[in-house]
Amino acid sequence: RLLGSLLKTVNDTKFNSAVFLLTGIPGQEVIHLWISIPFCLMYVISIIGNSVILFLIKTDPTLHEPMYIFLSMLAITDLGLLIATMPTILGIYLFNSREISFNACFTQLFFIQSLQCIESSILLLMAFDRFIAICNPLRYASILTLPRIAKMGLVCVLRGITTIFPLPLLLKRFQYCGDNVLSHSYCAHQEVMKLMACSDIRVNSIYGLSLSLLTVGLDSLLIFLSYVMILKTVLSITSHMKCLRALNTCVSHLCAVLLFYTPMTGLSVIHRLREDSSPLLKILLGYIYILVPPLINPIVYSVKSKHLHARISRAFCDGLDHRNSLGVAN
Structure with a gap:
């Protein structure tokens, strides 16, 4: 019994000291430093864009409406996703740092999956917002009150954390075989699960598939049904201009949905x-899946939302006027 305990301790120590190896773009290691430039630009633009959106919504009382509050939730989620993936992606291309410990990998996996689940829930709330605004506009203010929106946001966060929390625990209990090489620059659930070839992973597969169907699958179905109802309501409007105006309010959200799903x-x-x-297709899709929505969402909403576009233009003009006044004073 004592010998068995000692062997178990040795195995646990070996497990905890083991690492996964992340992958950049295979065959392009020589130019990884050059490849890091567009990744750095994407991160900088995404962080600035989402931060500007949050700052404007927080400081401008005219933007304290349900649609913009949901947009601020989306921006916070995108910022969290950028922070969760930045260390490993930029670490590979800037410093050629491919190793990540098991615990760090499971932690990153938890945050990525949780934030993706939260973002899916927020996109569903934004679809609900458009549904109420178009199909039942007279009750819009009474249904989407600030306390109710806060509760919805809290439910999204709790849903993401509680549903994803078992994933790293299920993954951590297995022995890992092979060379422990992942095909992405970050820890993805499907990739980590494939390395458990010497273990029975049926529980993980069933839970992962069920989780996908009950979160992302259900959310996307409800979003689709909400737009069916929106389209039905819009087509019943006799005025062609009002019909187009109503559909135009949904364009930004539809772009966000397509970019995400x-x-x-x-x-x-x-x-x-x-x-x-x-393998290259898998790698490119992995980057698009992680980096493109946080980059494009602020741009699309800034262009398509008249109030937000006007607020950004006013802030930019005020900044130029202030700079010019300082130049004249000097």
Whole structure:
């Protein structure tokens, strides 16, 4: 019994000291430093864009409306996703740092999956916001009150944490085989699970699939149904201009939905059904899935939202006027 305990301790120590190896773009290691430039630009633009959105919504009372509050929730989630992935992605391309410990990998995996689940929930809330605004505008203010919106946001966070929390625990209890090389620059659940070849992973597979269906799958279905109802209501409007105006308020959200769900679905299909697909395609989809929505969402909403666009233009003009006045004074 004592010998068995000592062997278990040795195995646990070996497990805890083991590492995963992350992957950049295979075959392009020589130019990784140059490849880091667009990644750095994407991170900087995404962080500035989402931070500006948050600052404007917080400081401008005219933007304290349900649609913009949900947008601020989306921006916070995107910032969290950028912070969760930045150390490993930039670490590979800037410093050629590929190793990540098991515990660090599981922690990153938890935050990425949780934030993705939260973002899916927020996109559903934004679809609900558009549904109420178009299909039942007279009750919009009474339904989407600030206390109710706060409770909705809290439910989104709790849903993301509680549903994803078992994933790293389920992954950590297995022995890992092979060379421990992941095909992404960050820890993805499907990739880590594939390295458990010497273990029975049916529980993990069933839980992961059920989780996808009950969160992302259910959210996307409800978003689709909400837009069916919106389209039905809009088509019943006799005025052509009012019909177009109502649809125009949904364009930004539809872009955010497509940017979020399209690469996620493609990556999931490749991991589960198309093992023979190109590794480069898998890597590119992985980057699009993580980096493109936080980059594009602020741009789309800034362009399509008249109030937000006007507020950004006014802030920019005020900044130029202040700079010019300082130049004249000097």
